[in-house]
Amino acid sequence: MAGEPIIRVEHLTAKYGERTIFDDVSFDVKRGEVFVILGGSGSGKSTMLKHMIGLYRPAAGHVWIEGEDIASAEGEARRRILRRIGVMYQSGALFGSMTLLQNVKLPLEEFTDLPADARDCIARTKLHLVQLDGFEDFFPAEISGGMKKRAAIARAMALDPELLFLDEPSAGLDPITSAELDSTILRLARTLGVTFVVVTHELASIYAIADRVIMLDQRKRGILAMGSPEELRDHSEDPFVRSFFRREALPEEVRSW
Amino acid sequence: MPGPEPHAARLEGHRDPRGGLVLQLAGRLDTASTGAVWREAMQLTRGGSAGDLFVDASGVEYCDGAGASLILALRRNQEAAGRGFTLRGLRPEYRQLLDMIAPAEHAPDEVPPHREGFLEALGRAALQLLADQRAFLAFVGELCVSLAAGLRHPRQIRFQDFLLVAERAGIGALPIIAIVGFLLGLILLFQSAVPMQRFGADIYAADLLGIAMFRELGPLMAAILLTARSGSAFAAELGTMKVNEEIDALSTMGLEPVRFLVVPRVLAAVLVVPVLTMVMNLAGLVGGAVVFTSFGYPLVTYVSRVLDAASAGDLLGGLVKSLFLGVIVAAVGCLRGIQTGQGAGAVGQSATSSVVSGIILIAIAEGVFAVIFYVLGW
Numbered sequence: 001m002a003g004e005p006i007i008r009v010e011h012l013t014a015k016y017g018e019r020t021i022f023d024d025v026s027f028d029v030k031r032g033e034v035f036v037i038l039g040g041s042g043s044g045k046s047t048m049l050k051h052m053i054g055l056y057r058p059a060a061g062h063v064w065i066e067g068e069d070i071a072s073a074e075g076e077a078r079r080r081i082l083r084r085i086g087v088m089y090q091s092g093a094l095f096g097s098m099t100l101l102q103n104v105k106l107p108l109e110e111f112t113d114l115p116a117d118a119r120d121c122i123a124r125t126k127l128h129l130v131q132l133d134g135f136e137d138f139f140p141a142e143i144s145g146g147m148k149k150r151a152a153i154a155r156a157m158a159l160d161p162e163l164l165f166l167d168e169p170s171a172g173l174d175p176i177t178s179a180e181l182d183s184t185i186l187r188l189a190r191t192l193g194v195t196f197v198v199v200t201h202e203l204a205s206i207y208a209i210a211d212r213v214i215m216l217d218q219r220k221r222g223i224l225a226m227g228s229p230e231e232l233r234d235h236s237e238d239p240f241v242r243s244f245f246r247r248e249a250l251p252e253e254v255r256s257w
Numbered sequence: 258m259p260g261p262e263p264h265a266a267r268l269e270g271h272r273d274p275r276g277g278l279v280l281q282l283a284g285r286l287d288t289a290s291t292g293a294v295w296r297e298a299m300q301l302t303r304g305g306s307a308g309d310l311f312v313d314a315s316g317v318e319y320c321d322g323a324g325a326s327l328i329l330a331l332r333r334n335q336e337a338a339g340r341g342f343t344l345r346g347l348r349p350e351y352r353q354l355l356d357m358i359a360p361a362e363h364a365p366d367e368v369p370p371h372r373e374g375f376l377e378a379l380g381r382a383a384l385q386l387l388a389d390q391r392a393f394l395a396f397v398g399e400l401c402v403s404l405a406a407g408l409r410h411p412r413q414i415r416f417q418d419f420l421l422v423a424e425r426a427g428i429g430a431l432p433i434i435a436i437v438g439f440l441l442g443l444i445l446l447f448q449s450a451v452p453m454q455r456f457g458a459d460i461y462a463a464d465l466l467g468i469a470m471f472r473e474l475g476p477l478m479a480a481i482l483l484t485a486r487s488g489s490a491f492a493a494e495l496g497t498m499k500v501n502e503e504i505d506a507l508s509t510m511g512l513e514p515v516r517f518l519v520v521p522r523v524l525a526a527v528l529v530v531p532v533l534t535m536v537m538n539l540a541g542l543v544g545g546a547v548v549f550t551s552f553g554y555p556l557v558t559y560v561s562r563v564l565d566a567a568s569a570g571d572l573l574g575g576l577v578k579s580l581f582l583g584v585i586v587a588a589v590g591c592l593r594g595i596q597t598g599q600g601a602g603a604v605g606q607s608a609t610s611s612v613v614s615g616i617i618l619i620a621i622a623e624g625v626f627a628v629i630f631y632v633l634g635w
Contacts, residue, residue, distance in 0.1 A: 053509050082511035093506040095498075107510050 006031040006163060006195050007052065012061035014047050021047050023221045024061070027214055031162075034189050034196040034209045039216035039224070045199045046090075048216065049167055052197065053087050054078065065163070083111060085163045086156030090171060092148035094140040100127060100151045101136040107158040126154040130184055146177035150184065157188070163195045164188075170202040182208045203247055215241060266290040266324075267316070270301045277309040277341070278302065280331075283316025286324025295327050302334060310335050315346025325355045396515070396592050400523065403516040407524070418521040426487040427529030431536060434482060438537040441474060442466060442544030450552065459552060463559050464566030466545040471571040472630075475538040477623060479530055480582035484615035488590030491522050492611035495594025496604040504595065519591040523584055530583030531576045538572070574635050578626050582619055589615045 005028035014021040021044040029035045039045050050056045052063050054070035062069050068081050094103050104123040108114060114122070127136060130150035140148055149169055156164055169185070170178040182205050188194050189209075200206060206213060206229050213232065217224035217240075225232050225241045233245035243250050269281040280298060284290070302310060312331060317324070328344060335342040347355070373381070407414045450462035495518060498504050504514050542563060549559045593611035597603045 050505075055505055055509065079511040082509055085509070087506065087509045089502040089506055091501055093502040095503055095506075096501075106512075110510070110512055 004031050005029060006066060007197070008062075008064040009052070010062045010064065012048075012051060012063060013059045014044060014051060014056065015059040016047075020059075020221055022216060025216075025222045026061075027223065027226065029195060029197055030212075031195055032189070032193050033211040034185065034198065036206055036210040036213040036229075037197065037199045037216065038201050038206065038213055040201075040218060043216040043218045044221075045201075045216055046167060049165055049197070049199050053085060053165055054081070083159055084161050085165065086153075086159070086161040088149065088152040088156045088164070088166045088169060090167045092140065092145075092152040094148055094151055094155065096140050099137050099139055100132065100143070100154075103140070103151065104155045104158050107155070111159060123154075123158065126157050127151070129157070129188070130154045131180075146173045146181065149173070149181065153181075153184070157194075160192075161194070163197070166196065166198045166200075168199055170200055170205045175204070178202065178205060179208070181205075185209050203245070215244070266294040268294045268297050268301075270298075273311065275308075277311055279311045279313060281313045281316060282324075282328075283318075285318055286320040286327065288321060288323040291323040291327055295330075298327065298331060299334075302331060309341035309343070312342070312344045313346050314344060314348075314351075317347060317351065320347070320351040320354065322354070322358065325351065325358055328355060329359060392596070393592065396595075397588070399513070399515045400519060400588055403513065403520050404523065407516070407520050413516065414524065415517060415521045418518075419525050422487075422522050422525035423528055425490070426483065426525055427532060430482060430486055430529070430533055433486070434479060434533050434536050435540045437478060437482065438475075438540030439544040441478060441537075442470065442541030442546075443548055444544075445469065445474070445541070446545035446548045450548065460554065460558070460562065461566075463545065463549055463562035466541065467563035467567035468571055470538050470541040471567045471575045473575070473623070475534045475541065476530075476575045476579035476582055477619065479533040479537045479579060480586055480619050481616060483526065483530060483533065483583065484586045484590070484612050484619065487526065488586045488611045488615045489608040491587060491590030492594040492597075492607040493604055495591055496597035496607040499595060499597040500599065500601070500604060514595060519588070519595075522591055523587040526583040526587035527580055530579045530586075534576060534579040538575070570635055574630055578622075581626075582622060585618045585622055586615045589618060 007029040009025060009027050009029075012025045013023050025048075037045050037048055047056065051058055052065075052070070054063070054073070057071050063071060065081050065085065068077065070078070070081050073081055094100070095106070098106070101120070101123050104126050105119050108119040108122060112119070124133075124136060127133065130153050132147060132150055132154065135143060135147065135151075140151070143151070153164070153166070153169075156166075166185070169181050173181065185196060185198070186209055189196055196209075198209065210229050212227065213225075213229055214223050215225045215232070216222070225236055225238060227236075229245060232241050236242050236245070240250065242248075265284050266286050267281075267283045269283075271279055271281075273279045278301065280301065282294070286294070310331065312328060314320075314328070328347070332342045332344070446462050446466045449465050450459040453459045453462055495504070495514075498518070504518075507514050507517055545563075546556060546559050550556055590611040593607045593614065597607040
């Protein structure tokens with residue numbers, strides 16, 4: 001199964017009003033890999049993610065998730081796609097009026113006919129997967145930012161999706177929490193075979209988790225580079241890409257670029 | 258370089274023999290002191306005095322970003338006017354500072370922002386209005402579908418939310434409904450009884466109050482209070498959820514925000530608004546009774562007048578109307594919440610706009626109902 005594309009982005013163009021964010025972008029995400037989307041601010045990383053999960057309609061092009069076009073799917077077809085994906089938002093987006101356990105149970109209540117004790121048990125195991133045992137009855141406002149993100153991952157995983165989208169999982173976290181989150185992601189990818197699409201620009205995290213990255217660029221309005229992080233660091237011909245992966249300031253002659 | 262005694266910035270300008278202008282800058286050119294010099298320098302150079310500009314900065318003791326910006330601004334003005342600019346005597350470390358902020362000039366020119374004319378603005382506003390209408394229509398459609406689906410499969414409704422909202426919007430509103438209703442009845446009866454007394458018709462003020470409360474004022478005031486208390490709360494609540502990406506999270510979980518968030522709120526409002534209207538009516542009648550009896554009439558007269566004048570049809574018509582007003586208020590509050598833009602300020606705007614739109618729509622609906630009731634002969 002590995003190696004076969006699970007997401008296929010074809011000639012995708014995104015616009016905000018008249019402003020083109022990216023133009024004619026195509027790439028594949030393979031089953032079972034950790035795929036990182038990165039780029040400077042304004043390059044359209046989050047916009048790309050929101051197109052991939054069907055929140056935005058593309059100005060042109062398609063996003064196929066396991067052969068189904070997410071943008072044009074409606075009603076039952078759309079729900080069928082959405083059931084197979086989980087999304088962790090930048091802020092966690094946990095429902096503030098529910099405890100962590102209720103947050104994780106919500107998709108189970110809405111989409112399955114499992115009995116209440118089964119739902120409860122499944123939700124607890126998900127929280128255990130992200131090491132949040134003991135916090136089941138806390139409200140999102142009572143826990144730290146890193147815990148919220150982990151709880152959000154647990155909720156995204158409630159229905160055991162094959163595909164998890166994470167929007168800036170390490171933004172605003174301290175290095176230790178961020179590293180713990182990375183190891184959680186890796187564990188899930190390797191043991192459960194979940195495919196991850198991660199938006200981030202945390203370099204340490206990219207080296208730790210990414211199988212492949214694409215780098216979006218504001219000026220090119222598209223993909224600047226694609227490959228494994230090591231490849232891009234050592235072999236990219238683009239000075240910007242090399243500098244990014246080596247964490248260096250840009251050479252003076254390409255500054256104005 | 259804070260010296261023992263800070264020297265303020267100084268500026269002197271004089272003509273040089275060839276017709277140019279020489280500006281001598283001296284002292285500390287920092288954020289605190291550059292302001293005064295800036296205005297002076299701009300006046301001297303802008304006044305049409307023409308010619309080339311020589312800036313002598315040899316007396317500058319200290320220069321920060323503000324000072325460097327002044328020199329840069331002078332240079333840009335000269336360049337824009339096609340005249341010469343020469344800078345002398347600036348210490349090398351400050352020249353470096355100048356170079357650091359100067360390269361911005363070599364950046365590729367951005368496309369100048371397009372200034373839109375009146376017609377274009379008008380067209381854009383019209384399109385925006387149309388888009389708003391379309392969004393509203395789509396929302397109403399989705400709400401109807403979701404409500405119908407909810408009625409067919411009641412298990413899909415989030416009853417927990419429904420009860421919570423019903424409690425907050427209903428029981429929580431009782432005190433203010435009672436107070437406003439009482440005062441309304443009091444004032445209305447008094448104000449109408451005083452002129453009617455001149456014709457000896459003050460006893461009919463009770464009829465007036467009964468009919469007015471049941472048919473118009475009860476439902477109207479209950480709906481307005483619901484907009485102010487709960488419509489704005491819905492908008493703020495859903496708006497905050499929008500800002501926190503919770504609404505996005507719902508839709509990517511395959512849970513339509515309308516079914517999940519709006520339907521319980523609309524149903525709760527529909528449930529509580531007739532109750533609030535009844536309480537409003539009752540409180541109004543009690544208020545009227547207080548004034549009426551103070552005129553020396555016995556209470557039994559008041560009750561029999563009210564019962565005589567206001568029919569069950571009046572009461573029922575008002576209650577039916579209040580149901581629709583409840584739907585409108587709750588739906589507009591939720592719609593404005595879902596339409597919230599980004600940031601905390603947007604939540605406030607949504608709350609405001611939910612109340613404004615709510616009251617406008619209530620007024621329109623009142624008009625429509627007046628016509629319908631007239632045609633039906635109620």
